[in-house]
Amino acid sequence: MAIASQYNAKQVEDKWYKYWMENNYFHSEVDEREPYTIVIPPPNVTGVLHMGHMLNNTIQDVLVRRARLKGFNACWVPGTDHASIATEAKVVAKLKAEGINKNDLSREEFLEHAWEWTHKHGGIILEQLKKLGASCDWERTKFTMDEKMSASVIKVFVDLYEKGLIYRGYRMVNWDPEAKTTLSDEEVIYQEKQGNLYYLNYKIEGSEETLTIATTRPETILGDTAICVNPNDERFSHLKGKKAIVPINNRVIPIIEDEYVDVEFGTGCLKVTPAHDENDKMLGEKHNLKVIDIFNDDATLNSYGLHYEGKDRFTVRKEITKELEELGVLQKIEEHTNKVGTSERTGAVIEPKLSDQWFLKMKDLAEPAIKAVVGDDINLVPDKFLNTYKHWMENVRDWNVSRQLWWGQQIPAYYYGDGKEDFVVAETIESALEKAKEKTGNQDLQISSLIQDKDALDTWFSSWLWPMSVFNGILEPENKEIQYYYPTNDLVTAPEILFFWVARMIMAGYEYRGERPFKNVYLTGIVRDKQRRKMSKSLGNSPDPLGLIEQYGADGVRVGMLLSSPAGNDLMFDEDLCKQGSAFTNKIWNAFRLVKGWDVSEEKEQPGTAKIALKWYRARFQKTLREIEDHFDKYRISDALMATYKLVWDDYCSWFLEMIKPGFEEPVDAVTFKEVISILEDNLKILHPFIPFASEEIWQEITERTPEEALIVAKWPETESFDENIIAEFAVASEVITGIRKIRKEKNISFKNEVEFKVLNNEKTSTYFDPVIIKMGNLSALEYVEKQVEGALSFRVKSNDYFIPVTGAIDMDAEIEKLQEELNYTVGFLKSVDKKLSNERFVNNAPEKVVAVEKSKKADAEAKIEALKASLASLK
Numbered sequence: 093m094a095i096a097s098q099y100n101a102k103q104v105e106d107k108w109y110k111y112w113m114e115n116n117y118f119h120s121e122v123d124e125r126e127p128y129t130i131v132i133p134p135p136n137v138t139g140v141l142h143m144g145h146m147l148n149n150t151i152q153d154v155l156v157r158r159a160r161l162k163g164f165n166a167c168w169v170p171g172t173d174h175a176s177i178a179t180e181a182k183v184v185a186k187l188k189a190e191g192i193n194k195n196d197l198s199r200e201e202f203l204e205h206a207w208e209w210t211h212k213h214g215g216i217i218l219e220q221l222k223k224l225g226a227s228c229d230w231e232r233t234k235f236t237m238d239e240k241m242s243a244s245v246i247k248v249f250v251d252l253y254e255k256g257l258i259y260r261g262y263r264m265v266n267w268d269p270e271a272k273t274t275l276s277d278e279e280v281i282y283q284e285k286q287g288n289l290y291y292l293n294y295k296i297e298g299s300e301e302t303l304t305i306a307t308t309r310p311e312t313i314l315g316d317t318a319i320c321v322n323p324n325d326e327r328f329s330h331l332k333g334k335k336a337i338v339p340i341n342n343r344v345i346p347i348i349e350d351e352y353v354d355v356e357f358g359t360g361c362l363k364v365t366p367a368h369d370e371n372d373k374m375l376g377e378k379h380n381l382k383v384i385d386i387f388n389d390d391a392t393l394n395s396y397g398l399h400y401e402g403k404d405r406f407t408v409r410k411e412i413t414k415e416l417e418e419l420g421v422l423q424k425i426e427e428h429t430n431k432v433g434t435s436e437r438t439g440a441v442i443e444p445k446l447s448d449q450w451f452l453k454m455k456d457l458a459e460p461a462i463k464a465v466v467g468d469d470i471n472l473v474p475d476k477f478l479n480t481y482k483h484w485m486e487n488v489r490d491w492n493v494s495r496q497l498w499w500g501q502q503i504p505a506y507y508y509g510d511g512k513e514d515f516v517v518a519e520t521i522e523s524a525l526e527k528a529k530e531k532t533g534n535q536d537l538q539i540s541s542l543i544q545d546k547d548a549l550d551t552w553f554s555s556w557l558w559p560m561s562v563f564n565g566i567l568e569p570e571n572k573e574i575q576y577y578y579p580t581n582d583l584v585t586a587p588e589i590l591f592f593w594v595a596r597m598i599m600a601g602y603e604y605r606g607e608r609p610f611k612n613v614y615l616t617g618i619v620r621d622k623q624r625r626k627m628s629k630s631l632g633n634s635p636d637p638l639g640l641i642e643q644y645g646a647d648g649v650r651v652g653m654l655l656s657s658p659a660g661n662d663l664m665f666d667e668d669l670c671k672q673g674s675a676f677t678n679k680i681w682n683a684f685r686l687v688k689g690w691d692v693s694e695e696k697e698q699p700g701t702a703k704i705a706l707k708w709y710r711a712r713f714q715k716t717l718r719e720i721e722d723h724f725d726k727y728r729i730s731d732a733l734m735a736t737y738k739l740v741w742d743d744y745c746s747w748f749l750e751m752i753k754p755g756f757e758e759p760v761d762a763v764t765f766k767e768v769i770s771i772l773e774d775n776l777k778i779l780h781p782f783i784p785f786a787s788e789e790i791w792q793e794i795t796e797r798t799p800e801e802a803l804i805v806a807k808w809p810e811t812e813s814f815d816e817n818i819i820a821e822f823a824v825a826s827e828v829i830t831g832i833r834k835i836r837k838e839k840n841i842s843f844k845n846e847v848e849f850k851v852l853n854n855e856k857t858s859t860y861f862d863p864v865i866i867k868m869g870n871l872s873a874l875e876y877v878e879k880q881v882e883g884a885l886s887f888r889v890k891s892n893d894y895f896i897p898v899t900g901a902i903d904m905d906a907e908i909e910k911l912q913e914e915l916n917y918t919v920g921f922l923k924s925v926d927k928k929l930s931n932e933r934f935v936n937n938a939p940e941k942v943v944a945v946e947k948s949k950k951a952d953a954e955a956k957i958e959a960l961k962a963s964l965a966s967l968k
Contacts, residue, residue, distance in 0.1 A: 131610075224650070273497050289307070365384075699764075
């Protein structure tokens with residue numbers, strides 16, 4: 093069948109992905125081979141493919157396809173994350189659009205809607221990854237809410253509780269008023285924002301005196317329970333033991349003393365609101381202050397907000413400022429920059445909130461995880477993230493693992509009484525009943541007596557077990573799969589979840605298996621636009637990944653993404669890169685069409701030029717193969733692609749094929765053709781991880797193959813010894829050929845016409861490539877001479893001089909006329925420069941740089957005149 097003149101990416105991609113799936117190449121089972129394992133960073137079940145996913149999964153696919161070619165039992169486990177906050181928000185919004193309020197549903201009813209949403213949307217992103225060419229083991233697809241995955245999470249929670257590492261505490265937490273749940277410290281993003289500092293006067297009880305406090309949040313004065321001053325501040329020593337009156341609600345509060353107060357900051361007086369500030373809470377506990385929470389869960393004010401009840405905190409801030417001004421309490425307002433915490437998930441401004449929550453003690457868990465990365469058990473690539481990781485882990489805080497959500501694994505704590513401590517923790521309600529009976533001594537307790545904690549676990553509490561739970565390593569720690577596939581090899585992820593996920597997986601790995609979960613962590617950069625802005629839906633600067641694949645083909649997009657993606661550094665994405673990737677695919681396709689279009693002769697003897705070309709390219713390939721291997725070993729994926737790209741585009745297409753190409757309407761000899769096909773196959777093997785579709789298409793077009801002979805399961809080329817000298821010699825020969833072609837082009841000497849060629853070999857350069865120079869330069873002869881050749885066009889490579897005698901090759905009169913015109917112009921130009929430099933006023937008054945430029949022009953013109961005169965003399 094004739095080879096298509098145009099490469100049809102869509103047709104090829106659909107065909108080969110289906111073929112790969114039908115032949116089960118992606119699936120892995122335990123066998124005698126060495127495993128190579130990657131677990132996917134599970135994307136949100138609600139998500140669709142974005143540019144970050146494209147980059148991350150392209151890199152993973154490159155690594156896993158290469159491992160497959162290198163003979164490893166490659167296993168890439170895909171899956172999705174239940175994303176409790178994001179998914180619950182989407183389900184709540186969907187219900188609201190249908191006129192249903194979440195609060196009117198039971199937990200079971202709400203979860204039915206959540207599962208319906210998940211089943212409808214959950215597989216979208218994984219299906220999209222198939223379009224990219226992701227060779228995941230789809231039979232192993234996992235979801236963090238799968239039955240066994242959830243059972244693993246519950247088992248770990250119970251185990252950590254029984255070890256004394258999980259506890260229930262009444263703490264100040266990060267509250268997301270939009271999602272109406274707590275967040276861990278790592279889920280809060282701090283941003284510098286311009287705000288105000290409000291100076292307010294509080295009256296001293298029983299006097300006309302006032303004291304002034306400064307606050308960034310005037311709405312919280314309604315929750316004030318004290319004013320604090322520094323005992324060493326003489327300005328306020330007379331207020332010891334006195335009380336102040338809170339404006340608007342007229343609450344009488346004590347004036348307390350504590351050295352915590354900074355004498356230099358603000359007014360030296362601090363309003364204390366224990367329910368709404370971490371530091372105020374500590375002061376409140378120390379001085380036994382009342383705690384008044386003025387906010388509802390959605391950050392509107394509750395009944396403590398008086399006439400502001402039901403209004404949003406930011407609306408109240410504006411209105412209460414106006415009221416304070418009217419009451420004469422507001423002294424002044426100053427601009428003030430401070431750090432504001434926002435939710436990583438919803439973008440809402442975080443509200444500090446006192447709440448009963450579940451916490452995991454992190455300090456002891458962090459110790460082996462620090463040693464693993466600071467030592468060399470686990471490599472971070474690039475290692476610039478090491479200090480950040482170390483600092484965070486050494487200063488780790490207890491992890492708030494509970495969330496006020498219904499979507500997620502429900503916390504396995506069961507309450508049997510009215511007190512906060514009247515609970516047991518167990519994997520099942522039946523087990524909980526037995527524990528409750530034992531704890532209380534009450535054998536009459538029934539399952540109906542138990543109430544399970546309403547909170548769900550943080551999503552990360554399930555995904556931190558991912559490398560183990562996908563192989564059922566928590567429920568069955570000795571099963572053959574966890575023993576074989578764990579620890580995994582490489583993890584490819586984004587630096588922004590280094591602590592959310594990577595650090596916690598390392599902790600879990602050492603806690604539950606006593607070893608690392610992976611050897612290498614490849615941290616990708618952020619995909620940004622040409623203006624360095626992070627690509628996002630809100631900015632509208634992110635192209636549709638599937639649209640790019642439709643336009644440029646999956647291979648083109650993969651190459652485009654990787655061409656400028658050094659590990660850990662941001663990728664400045666430009667659609668032209670995908671265009672370049674698509675052009676590369678087409679170049680390879682057209683090169684293949686050229687080779688397959690040759691007639692092959694069994695009788696024709698192999699030319700010397702072909703033998704030389706084959707020997708050179710084999711050496712060049714081996715040198716590049718070593719470079720590629722080194723780049724992969726150092727996780728320089730972009731560099732590995734670039735080395736492959738240059739080898740195929742420059743060395744193979746631009747040089748090698750030209751060197752062995754038969755003459756017009758001549759056949760190629762069978763020996764050379766067989767070698768060329770062998771070389772093409774080696775090229776396709778190293779190209780396959782980067783451009784899997786086009787490489788498989790060409791591989792299968794070369795000859796008929798069985799499924800066992802498909803490129804996806806071929807054997808990666810072996811490294812062999814090679815001749816460095818031949819590579820160095822060709823580097824010189826290629827410069828010579830380029831020099832000949834340049835003269836032909838400049839002097840309009842037809843490439844069809846043979847020309848003579850003479851070499852003054854001062855360098856004693858090897859003559860090995862002379863037949864190639866003769867062929868590619870279309871020379872009638874190549875002669876070595878002892879002295880300069882008169883009447884010839886010349887160029888130099890290193891210290892060798894090369895000459896093309898002009899007789900018969902060019903129109904002598906036209907060339908002399910052209911050189912004479914150029915000489916006349918240059919002489920005239922030199923006179924104008926000389927005139928300027930002979931002007932004393934110009935030389936003395938002009939800036940030194942300007943004079944230097946004119947002197948440089950003079951020197952260049954003089955040199956050019958000498959060269960033109962020499963050329964004219966040789967032609968006359």
